Amino acid sequence: MNFAVLVFPGSNCDIDMYKAIEDSIGQPVDYVWHTDGDLSKYDCILVPGGFSYGDYLRCGAIAQFTNVMKAVVKAAEEGKYILGICNGFQVLTEARLLPGALLRNNGMKFRCHQxxxxxxxNTTAFTRDYAEGELITIPIAHGEGNYYCDEATLKELQENNQIVFRYEAGNNPNGSLDDIAGISNKAGNVVGMMPHPERAIHEILGSADGKKMFTSILSAWREKHDAAAIR
Incomplete structure (x- = not known):
């Protein structure tokens, strides 16, 4: 399975993401620069955290216009797996691959902790190795992680089971609507989340709970790949 880690000017979690793939599932992974418009080689595209283009205008607002994001939109339409983390989540909402927006944290401070x-x-390709309702420890590092959408969109997310992760009840770190920490598109092949699973691969870092996200993606791809081969 081939993974792409996108790199924008200002990305700073791209190396973390690359190493997470190497350490958790040992699959081929490449850095792909923002000017590249061809993602046909890749089965999963990872949009990392950081401050793409300095987060000028709005977080992710400039990155959406790059060549590589046009290719990401095409890849999403083809059913490839797309995962955006932190700033990557913001980029995916700006590109309209996911609904809603990320606002300033309600405390107006950058939050960085477990x-x-x-x-x-747990039915998405990104969460199948978790149990439904499982509590996992994943770090955050963001100043604009307060998820917001209108009432109609929230109702749709709830009814379509598109809310993938919530912050534990009573421990919402940023004021996010309905305690939302991560969502998917309707098809389930695009997921965005504010917490950083790529920083939760080794117990020495405080948690290895993020590893199952990457094993989930690999097992989902293998199942899909094997089914296609049989046909």
Whole structure:
């Protein structure tokens, strides 16, 4: 399975993401620069955290216009797996691959610490190795992680089981609507989340709970790949 880690000017979690793939599932992974418009080689595209283009205008607002994001939109339409983390989540909302927006944290401060998430949907390609309702420890590092959408969109997310992760009840670090920490598109092949699973691969870092996200993606791809081969 081939993974792409996108790199924008200002990305600073791209190396973390690359190493997470190497250490958790040992699959081929490449850095792909923002000017590249061809992602046909890749089965999963990872949009990392950081401050793409300095987060000028809005977080992720400039990155959405790059050649590589046009290719990401095409890849998403083809059913490839897309995962955006932190700034990557912001980029995916700006590119309209996911609904809603990320606002300033309600405390108006950058938050960087471990958080407890509840796995709300374990049927996606990114969460199948978790149990539904499982509590996992994943770190956050963001100043604009306050997820917001209008009432109609929230109702749709709830009814379609598109809320993938919530912050543990009573421990919402940023004021995010409905305690939302991560969502998917309707098809389930695009997921965005504010917490950083790529920083939760080794117990020595405080948690290895993020590893199952990457093993989930690999097992989902293998199942899909094997089914296609049989046909």
């Amino acid at each position: 958080t407890v998430l509840k796995v709300e949907n």
